[in-house]
Amino acid sequence: MIELQLLLGGLQNGALYALTAAGFALIFGATKVFHVAHGATFTLAGYVFIGAWNAGWHPALGVLAAMAAAVAFGIAMERLVYRPIGRHEGGFFTVFVAAFGVSIVVQNVIAMIAGRGFANVDSPLATATEVMPDLFLAPVFWISIVAAVAMFLALTIFLSRHPAGVALRALAQNADLLRAYGLSSGKLSVLAFALGSVLAAPAAILTAMTSGINEAIGNHVMLISMAATIVGGVGSLRGAALAGLLLGVAESVVLVFLDTQWAEGASFMVLFAFILFRPSGMFGAAVAR
Amino acid sequence: MIAYLSNIATLAAIFGLLAATLNFMVGQAGIFSVAHAVFMGLGAYSGAQVALLLVPDPFLACLAAAVVAGGLSLCLALPALRVRGEYFVAASLGLQMMAVTLFTEAKGLTGGMGGLVGIPQPRIFGVVVPVLPLALVALVVFLLLMAAMQRGSFGRTLGAIRDAESAAEALGKNVAVAKALAVAFSAAGAGVAGALFALHLSFVNVESFTLEQSVLIMAMLIVGGTGTLLGPILGAVLLLSLPAALSFITFIPPTDIGSVQQIIYGGAMALLMIFRPAGLLGDQKRGRSEA
Numbered sequence: 001m002i003e004l005q006l007l008l009g010g011l012q013n014g015a016l017y018a019l020t021a022a023g024f025a026l027i028f029g030a031t032k033v034f035h036v037a038h039g040a041t042f043t044l045a046g047y048v049f050i051g052a053w054n055a056g057w058h059p060a061l062g063v064l065a066a067m068a069a070a071v072a073f074g075i076a077m078e079r080l081v082y083r084p085i086g087r088h089e090g091g092f093f094t095v096f097v098a099a100f101g102v103s104i105v106v107q108n109v110i111a112m113i114a115g116r117g118f119a120n121v122d123s124p125l126a127t128a129t130e131v132m133p134d135l136f137l138a139p140v141f142w143i144s145i146v147a148a149v150a151m152f153l154a155l156t157i158f159l160s161r162h163p164a165g166v167a168l169r170a171l172a173q174n175a176d177l178l179r180a181y182g183l184s185s186g187k188l189s190v191l192a193f194a195l196g197s198v199l200a201a202p203a204a205i206l207t208a209m210t211s212g213i214n215e216a217i218g219n220h221v222m223l224i225s226m227a228a229t230i231v232g233g234v235g236s237l238r239g240a241a242l243a244g245l246l247l248g249v250a251e252s253v254v255l256v257f258l259d260t261q262w263a264e265g266a267s268f269m270v271l272f273a274f275i276l277f278r279p280s281g282m283f284g285a286a287v288a289r
Numbered sequence: 290m291i292a293y294l295s296n297i298a299t300l301a302a303i304f305g306l307l308a309a310t311l312n313f314m315v316g317q318a319g320i321f322s323v324a325h326a327v328f329m330g331l332g333a334y335s336g337a338q339v340a341l342l343l344v345p346d347p348f349l350a351c352l353a354a355a356v357v358a359g360g361l362s363l364c365l366a367l368p369a370l371r372v373r374g375e376y377f378v379a380a381s382l383g384l385q386m387m388a389v390t391l392f393t394e395a396k397g398l399t400g401g402m403g404g405l406v407g408i409p410q411p412r413i414f415g416v417v418v419p420v421l422p423l424a425l426v427a428l429v430v431f432l433l434l435m436a437a438m439q440r441g442s443f444g445r446t447l448g449a450i451r452d453a454e455s456a457a458e459a460l461g462k463n464v465a466v467a468k469a470l471a472v473a474f475s476a477a478g479a480g481v482a483g484a485l486f487a488l489h490l491s492f493v494n495v496e497s498f499t500l501e502q503s504v505l506i507m508a509m510l511i512v513g514g515t516g517t518l519l520g521p522i523l524g525a526v527l528l529l530s531l532p533a534a535l536s537f538i539t540f541i542p543p544t545d546i547g548s549v550q551q552i553i554y555g556g557a558m559a560l561l562m563i564f565r566p567a568g569l570l571g572d573q574k575r576g577r578s579e580a
Contacts, residue, residue, distance in 0.1 A: 034375040084563045092374050093321050097511050098562035100504065104555030108548040219500065223386065226379045265390050268383035272368070275380045279372045 005135055006252045012141045012210075014248020015148035016203035018241040020221055021228035022152060023199030025240035027074075028229055029172045030192035033082050034092060036099035037073075039222030040106040041197045045070040046204035046213040047110055053121045067201040074197025075190055077102065083186070103218055111215040120212030140210050147202045152241055155195070159237075168192055172235065220264065227271040233281025243282065246270070295421050297533065299489050301526050302424035303482050306431055308509040308521030310478030313435050316516035317444060318471040319451030320369050324381040325506045327365075327388040328358040328479035329486065330498030334398060336484025337405045337493055347411035347423050350484045358480025359473040366469040373454075385500050392495040404494025411488045420489040427485060428522075431478050436518060438474075447471055508554050511561060513570055520570035528554065 020042060027035045045066040052062030081098050125139045159165035170178045171188045179185055200221075207213055225240075228247055232239025247267045254266040274281060311325045332354030339350045368380035392399050399405065410417050438444040446467050449457040458464050487493045505528065513524025531553060535546055561569075 028375075034378075081559060081563060085566070088566065093315070093378075094562045094566045096321070096375070096378055097507065098559045101508075101555040101558030101560075101562065104504070105552050105559070108551040108555070112545055112548045223379075223382055226375075227383065230376060230379055261390055261394065265387050268387050271383050272380065275368050275372055275376060279376060 001135060003253070003256055006255055007249065008135075008137065008141065010249035010252025011245070012144045012248075013252060014245035015144045016206055017224050017228060017248045018244035019148050019151060019199050019203045021225045021232070021240040021244035022155065022237050023196035024225035025229045025232065025234070025237050026155070026168075026199070027192050027196035029235045029237070030168050031078075031082075031171070031189045033078075033086075033189075034096060034099075034226075035074075035077070035082075035193075035196070036096055036222055036226075037077050037081075037103045037106070038196070038200060038225050039218030039220070040103040041070050041073050042200045042204045042221040043110060043213065043215065043218040044073050044106060044204075045201040046208045046217070047114055047119070047215075049201075049205045050119050050121055050208055050213075051114070059123075063201070063205060066205055067198050070197040070201040070204075071194045073106075074193040078190055078193040083189075103222070107215050107218055114215070116215060118212040118214045120208050120210075123209045125209060138210070140206060144206050147206065148241075151199060151202065155199070155237070158195075164188070164191060168195075223264075224267060227267055230279075231271060231274045231281055233283035236281070236283035239281055239283035295419070297529060299419075299421045299424050299485075301522075301529050302421065302428045303486050303489065304506065304509060304525040304529060305522040306424070306428045306482040306485075307479055307506045308513065308525050309428070309432060309435065309518075310475045310482070311506055312510050312515055312517075312521045313438075313478070314471060314475040315510065317435075317439065317451065318447045318468060318475075320365075320468065320472060321374075321378050322365060322369075322381045322472075322475075323378060323500070323503050323507060324365060324385040324388070325475075325479055326498045326500070326502035327385055328362060328476040329483035329502070329506075330388065330392055330493075330495070331358040331361055331476075332480025332483030333487040333493045333497070334392075334405070334483075335480070337408045337487040338398070339484075340408050340411070340488060341405065345409040345412050345488075347413065347418070347420075347485070347488060350411070350488060351427065351481045354480035354484035355477035356480075358483070359477035362473045362476030363469070365476065366472040369468055369472060370465050382500070385503055389495060389499055392498060400494065402494060404492060404496075405487070406492050408487055408491040408493070410491065420485055424482075424485050424489070427481055431481075432518060439518075443467070443470070505554065508558050511558055514567055516567075517570045523570060 020038070024035060024038045027033060027038070048069040049062045049066040052065050053059065057065070077099070081102060082095060085094050085098060125143065127138055129136065129138070159169055167178065167183055167188055168191060170183075171185055171192070175185050178188075204213065207217070224244065224247055228243040229240045231247070232241070232243035247270060250266045250270055251263040254263060307325060307329060311322065314320045314322055335357040336350035336354040339353045343349065364384055365381060369377055372380065393401055411420060411423065412418065446457065446462050449460070449462060450464055450467060454464060486497070509524035509528050510521045511524070512527060513520030513522065532546070532550055535550060
């Protein structure tokens with residue numbers, strides 16, 4: 001039964017990874033920016049929710065505040081960091097270092113304000129009940145799955161039906177042609193960052209409810225998002241989400257054989273295997289080296 | 290005061306060596322690794338084990354460190370041959386995280402979290418020597434080697450691969466071998482630095498080889514300027530003197546000094562990339578197109 005328990009726990013984590021990774025993949029696909037500070041978005045959203053909770057706000061208000069913080073941070077990164085670098089044609093390493101620098105700043109500012117170590121909210125939603133013999137599930141499990149599926153569906157519908165969504169996909173394919181049709185790639189980049197960042201907020205809130213978050217969790221989230229985007233195949237949201245789910249399950253199921261400290265290692269073995277044997281990922285077109 | 294200054298100078302030489310060898314990988318070969326602390330760690334553990342189990346001969350320790358780090362650099366060279374750019378950064382990040390887990394768990398070799406303690410002071414022919422001159426010699430040797438390679442055919446091959454991999458391959462350059470050699474050389478240098486680090490502190494544990502350390506080394510390189518010979522050294526000196534400078538500012542509560550330091554590193558990295566992407570000593574025109 002422990003296997004089933006771990007599998008379901010992995011699904012819950014994986015659903016949240018899938019959301020975060022889809023956000024990262026959306027940003028990377030549309031704007032070609034490797035948004036390393038996506039982990040910082042996650043941390044920020046989680047701590048805003050915890051702050052709102054501790055201040056006695058209504059949870060719905062806390063969720064809104066967390067989402068607003070995530071969107072604001074994403075847009076600020078685009079306007080203040082990525083765009084100035086893009087203007088002088090900085091390469092990807094310039095972008096990477098700048099975003100990493102910002103992540104370090106966010107991590108330490110949060111540590112100074114909220115203190116180091118794990119913080120979480122005590123919600124009745126996170127109390128597990130025995131649903132089957134030896135199988136414990138909390139309402140958070142269902143909320144995570146439903147939230148992930150709902151947000152992913154909404155995103156898919158937006159990208160395929162709404163004019164701005166179609167324009168975003170066009171931006172991903174050919175930015176020059178998009179500009180030739182008179183659309184603003186700058187405005188669409190802001191939209192991509194806003195959408196991608198908002199996807200990290202529910203994942204951060206649900207993680208804060210279950211296992212808790214600390215100021216350094218952004219690193220882990222960033223690595224998982226990156227790994228999922230690459231494993232899923234760059235440019236494929238579906239791939240990134242599926243890979244996020246897969247990594248969550250892998251991290252959890254590996255505990256059947258190994259101790260917890262190897263959980264993160266499992267993700268990277270998957271990433272390494274893909275990089276060595278199938279760098280284009282599960283759904284990606286073959287990429288040039 | 291003398292002891293304090295010589296400690297800073299030794300660390301500056303060691304980190305200068307780390308930043309300079311990372312620079313060789315990043316600036317010369319265009320392999321953007323964020324796993325440099327892994328090879329520093331491999332070198333530190335092998336150097337420490339040589340000193341603990343065999344003889345505290347610094348040359349032997351450095352040799353062992355270079356061989357182990359250079360040999361295991363294949364873990365980094367393999368993904369570097371398959372993918373470039375963002376993909377490789379992600380792979381090296383993964384390697385860094387894996388290595389920290391391995392360092393923590395392989396208690397027999399590394400002492401785990403407790404680390405290796407009581408590493409004897411280095412002795413040459415039975416005479417105890419401080420690490421400072423050794424570190425300076427290592428730094429100068431590696432800088433000379435790199436300067437020679439930069440001018441020679443190997444350096445030019447690497448530069449060609451960095452700027453246009455397909456073109457270099459078309460001209461008959463063996464890209465795979467050149468990349469693997471560059472990574473091995475750089476990792477060996479990091480290993481030597483790690484061994485000297487272990488001998489200097491006479492104690493190592495996994496805390497010194499985490500992602501934060503890799504980022505610190507990268508920050509030194511970035512602040513100084515990639516692709517320059519002396520930039521990384523300047524960056525190392527600047528970033529190492531930062532904690533000392535901060536301790537003079539009295540209004541920061543001591544518990545927050547670590548955070549303030551990190552915020553300054555991070556902020557400096559981001560601002561430099563936005564306003565001066567080639568670093569303090571870098572050629573600004575060149576940095577615009579390729580850094």
